[in-house]
Amino acid sequence: MNLPDDFITKYRRLLGAEADDFLASFDTPSTAGYRVNPAHHDLPATVTETPAVPYAKFGHYGAVSGRSLMHQSGAVYSQEPSAMFVGATAAPQAGERVLDLCAAPGGKTTHLASYLRGTGLLVTNEINRKRVKVLAENVERFGVKSAVILNDSPDRLSPVFPDYFDKVLVDAPCSGEGMFRKDPDAMSYWSLDYVEDCATRQREILTEAVKMVKPGGQLIYSTCTFAPEEDEQMMAWVLKTFPDFHLVPITKTGGVVDARPEWADGNPELAKAARLFPHLMQGEGHFVAKLERDAGDARTPRGQAKLGTELTSDQRKLWQDFAQTVLGHAVAGQLITVKDQLFAVPDDLPDLKKAHIFRPGLHLGTFKKNRFEPAYALALASADEPATQTLAITDEQWRAWVHGETFTLATAPTKGWYLLTCDQQPVGFGKVVGQTVKNFFPKGLRFTVYDD
Numbered sequence: 001m002n003l004p005d006d007f008i009t010k011y012r013r014l015l016g017a018e019a020d021d022f023l024a025s026f027d028t029p030s031t032a033g034y035r036v037n038p039a040h041h042d043l044p045a046t047v048t049e050t051p052a053v054p055y056a057k058f059g060h061y062g063a064v065s066g067r068s069l070m071h072q073s074g075a076v077y078s079q080e081p082s083a084m085f086v087g088a089t090a091a092p093q094a095g096e097r098v099l100d101l102c103a104a105p106g107g108k109t110t111h112l113a114s115y116l117r118g119t120g121l122l123v124t125n126e127i128n129r130k131r132v133k134v135l136a137e138n139v140e141r142f143g144v145k146s147a148v149i150l151n152d153s154p155d156r157l158s159p160v161f162p163d164y165f166d167k168v169l170v171d172a173p174c175s176g177e178g179m180f181r182k183d184p185d186a187m188s189y190w191s192l193d194y195v196e197d198c199a200t201r202q203r204e205i206l207t208e209a210v211k212m213v214k215p216g217g218q219l220i221y222s223t224c225t226f227a228p229e230e231d232e233q234m235m236a237w238v239l240k241t242f243p244d245f246h247l248v249p250i251t252k253t254g255g256v257v258d259a260r261p262e263w264a265d266g267n268p269e270l271a272k273a274a275r276l277f278p279h280l281m282q283g284e285g286h287f288v289a290k291l292e293r294d295a296g297d298a299r300t301p302r303g304q305a306k307l308g309t310e311l312t313s314d315q316r317k318l319w320q321d322f323a324q325t326v327l328g329h330a331v332a333g334q335l336i337t338v339k340d341q342l343f344a345v346p347d348d349l350p351d352l353k354k355a356h357i358f359r360p361g362l363h364l365g366t367f368k369k370n371r372f373e374p375a376y377a378l379a380l381a382s383a384d385e386p387a388t389q390t391l392a393i394t395d396e397q398w399r400a401w402v403h404g405e406t407f408t409l410a411t412a413p414t415k416g417w418y419l420l421t422c423d424q425q426p427v428g429f430g431k432v433v434g435q436t437v438k439n440f441f442p443k444g445l446r447f448t449v450y451d452d
């Protein structure tokens with residue numbers, strides 16, 4: 001690989017004798033990985049019995065196609081193995097309030113959601129308007145519950161969530177040196193100046209992020225770059241600028257090593273952070289640090305969330321009929337409508353009037369004239385709670401389904417909505433009329449499955 005000259009010179013200087021192995025690793029193949037969604041059951045051995053990533057709960061080595069049933073049903077999420085170290089370091093406890101500040105496309109957010117399992121609160125934010133759409137698609141596909149998706153800059157969010165979160169993740173926009181092997185285009189905008197620009201932006205993001213960590217809470221900072229300016233030096237700057245934060249040790253296995261204090265101000269505390277190097281482990285490379293805020297009094301956020309409109313009695317009845325007949329269980333959270341869309345919003349939210357809300361919670365469906373149409377997101381969030389009205393479809397029918405076609409059943413079940421499953425995995429809600437299953441697979445997501 002033609003690495004930039006400045007990059008080679010810099011890492012020869014920093015790594016000394018280790019530089020040859022580091023630089024040679026860019027010419028070796030990448031190792032793919034994926035995480036298994038703990039909300040899904042009865043998964044085939046092809047996804048559960050591949051080698052586990054030693055440090056990452058739910059993580060496995062191997063590749064899963066984006067057009068496979070496992071990916072499309074949200075049973076797995078493809079993620080390169082070193083990126084899994086971030087979620088594994090944050091490892092939120094059930095019931096915690098968690099913020100993912102730089103979240104698209106959603107690799108770490110979906111990992112955090114696997115720990116929360118629908119408890120607590122996950123606020124997942126992406127500043128970029130195009131990227132927040134991709135984040136929402138991935139959050140929905142992974143069946144995440146108790147999540148609010150925001151589209152804001154960190155300085156707009158910090159007054160909304162003062163001292164609020166048990167855990168804040170800053171997976172910072174960075175110079176992406178750890179992406180060079182997988183995506184050589186990442187080299188085209190790299191330069192020594194670009195590293196400095198990224199560091200400036202990271203300081204701005206962190207300045208807002210620290211305000212949202214509750215006293216005693218944690219801030220997890222990560223990058224996919226090797227540049228000390230964005231890694232050890234950034235943490236040295238946080239320790240000096242925000243003296244109520246300190247680094248806490250991270251357990252390091254599977255080739256993960258201590259960060260390099262000598263690449264910053266020599267503060268030995270910096271060794272508590274972790275470096276993932278491609279010549280020492282199977283993965284592209286990351287830097288991860290865990291900071292903890294001292295205990296103390298927290299400011300209270302203003303007001304309560306008012307995110308939408310209460311349901312009319314007709315809407316409530318339509319939803320209850322659907323929930324009883326098709327789902328067979330209630331859905332957690334507060335029910336609200338935004339225009340004709342029904343959402344289940346997490347209970348524990350402050351006033352979000354000043355935030356740009358992209359999704360206020362789990363999308364349950366749409367109220368149409370005198371009827372309710374369930375959402376794709378609700379179907380994929382049903383993996384851990386069997387629905388009363390379920391219809392198992394074949395692989396061939398699933399291919400027709402994701403292509404947007406209706407298909408015909410051998411016999412006619414009772415008319416109405418069914419949660420369709422294929423190989424035990426939820427794939428959407430279909431409406432059965434006679435022997436026909438009408439297609440409600442979202443138009444923008446339709447695709448053709450080709451044989452391998």
Ligand SMILES: C[S@@+](CC[C@H](N)C(=O)[O-])C[C@H]1O[C@@H](n2cnc3c(N)ncnc32)[C@H](O)[C@@H]1O
Pocket residue numbers: 101102103104105106107108109126127128131153154171172173174201205
């Ligand atoms: C490394 S990526 C996040 C990857 C994501 N956490 C994942 O695991 O899929 C960094 C994200 O930060 C966003 N970003 C860029 N500038 C930002 C800023 N000033 N404040 C917050 N986020 C920013 C980018 O749009 C990008 O989506």
